[in-house]
Amino acid sequence: MPNLKLTDKEFWDQYWLTKSLPLESKKSKDDPFLYEILDCLERNLPTDESLSVLEIGGSPGQYLAFLHRTFGYQINCLDYSSIGCKKTKENFQLLGIPCGVYEQDLFSNKLHLPLFDIVYSLGFIEHFSEPDLIVQKHLELLKPNGIVFFGLPNFLGINHFFLKRLAPELLRKHNLKTMNLENWTIFEKKFNLELIIKGYVGGFHPSTFNRMERKSLKNLIYLNFVKILVFIFKKHLNWFRKFNSRYLSGYIFAFYRRQS
Numbered sequence: 001m002p003n004l005k006l007t008d009k010e011f012w013d014q015y016w017l018t019k020s021l022p023l024e025s026k027k028s029k030d031d032p033f034l035y036e037i038l039d040c041l042e043r044n045l046p047t048d049e050s051l052s053v054l055e056i057g058g059s060p061g062q063y064l065a066f067l068h069r070t071f072g073y074q075i076n077c078l079d080y081s082s083i084g085c086k087k088t089k090e091n092f093q094l095l096g097i098p099c100g101v102y103e104q105d106l107f108s109n110k111l112h113l114p115l116f117d118i119v120y121s122l123g124f125i126e127h128f129s130e131p132d133l134i135v136q137k138h139l140e141l142l143k144p145n146g147i148v149f150f151g152l153p154n155f156l157g158i159n160h161f162f163l164k165r166l167a168p169e170l171l172r173k174h175n176l177k178t179m180n181l182e183n184w185t186i187f188e189k190k191f192n193l194e195l196i197i198k199g200y201v202g203g204f205h206p207s208t209f210n211r212m213e214r215k216s217l218k219n220l221i222y223l224n225f226v227k228i229l230v231f232i233f234k235k236h237l238n239w240f241r242k243f244n245s246r247y248l249s250g251y252i253f254a255f256y257r258r259q260s
Contacts, residue, residue, distance in 0.1 A: 019087060022094040023062040024069075032238050036202045037151065037251055038066060044197055044255045045147070047071050051117040054141055056106060057124040059084030060091045061099060068097050076100035076116065078141075106137050115143045122151040126178045135187045144260035147196070149253065153208065154179050154200060157247030162209035165222055169213050180246060184254060191258075198254035203241025205250030206230045 027038045041063075049072030055064050058077035068075045077088050077099060085103040092099040104111050119142045125134045138148050155163055155171060156179050163171050177183055181198055188195060206229035212219050233240065 014083075019060055021060065021087065021091045023060050023065075023091055024095055025062040025066040032234075032241060033202050033205045033207070033250060036241060037253075040201050040253050041067070042070060044149070044253075045071060045118070049073070052076065052114075053118040053120070054078055054113070054116040056119065056121040056138060056141075058088070058121075060087040062091075063122055064099060065092070065095055065097055068099075073118070074098075074100075076102065078102045078104060078106065078113065080105040113141055116141055116146065117143055118147045118149075120147075120149045120151070123153060125150050126152045126174045126176075129175055131175065131178050131183075132187045132190060135191060139191060139258060142258050144258060146258050147255065148193070148258060149196075149255040151251065151253050152178060154246060154249050154252050155208070156180065157245070158204070159208050159250065162222065162226060166209060166212045166219055166226070170211070179252060181252065181254070188256070193256040194259050196255035196257060198252075200244040200246055200249035200251070201253055202249050202251040203244055204233060204248050205241075206233055208250045 025034060025038060027035050027042075029035060045067070051071070052074040053064070053067055054076045055061070056078050058064055059079040059081055061075075061077050064075040064077060067073050075097070077085075079085050079088065079101075080103065082103060085101050088099070088101050092101075102113060104113070119138045121134075121138065125131050128134050135148075135150075138150075142148055153159075153174075155174055155176060160171070160176070181200070184198065187193070206226055210223075210226050210230050212223045
């Protein structure tokens with residue numbers, strides 16, 4: 001199989017080493033962007049404690065913790081990062097929540113997992129060059145009539161304008177084609193997925209591009225402008241989040257039911 005990954009295991013091991021525990025996603029007006037993401041989950045998933053759920057690339061499990069607390073789901077995490085899986089196990093021990101943790105590669109021929117009622121990933125599909133294959137891998141772990149959903153950041157539009165100047169290396173680790181929802185109709189038809197809902201959420205979120213990889217006078221000017229935007233939109237323009245589009249919003253969601 002060709003190398004489809006835009007990141008590698010070492011990247012994610014180092015990434016998870018920086019995370020302090022415990023971590024649990026919670027709805028709070030103090031974090032309006034996360035609030036919008038969690039609210040989208042709450043509005044589009046069924047309440048049924050008998051359902052099993054798998055998050056692919058789910059370390060360290062903060063969203064799984066939210067799903068368990070909110071819906072009572074039996075939660076599971078699949079990740080190929082050894083550090084990520086270690087962090088996930090530690091996180092759920094600290095939270096006092098049971099969670100199955102599978103340290104395996106989604107693309108391995110030796111991958112053996114049960115089927116789940118709900119399979120999803122957040123911030124995962126955009127790290128691969130062939131999204132159709134990633135969707136297929138999700139579906140291979142999903143029960144008939146189960147729900148599959150995807151969430152990912154949106155780096156198009158105004159977000160792309162700033163990121164290509166302030167964080168071009170970050171952009172190179174993402175497949176920007178996955179962030180145009182018009183492209184998703186290809187795999188929707190290919191896999192006969194029943195659309196529940198899809199769209200851009202979270203509104204304008206300047207923290208998406210509040211970063212700088214390389215110092216220069218021009219970048220410092222951009223970054224200072226971004227910090228002003230972050231302050232203004234957090235303190236005074238939170239109502240603006242109700243406006244969503246691929247040119248403006250910070251996040252993307254799509255929910256589907258697998259037709260038997």
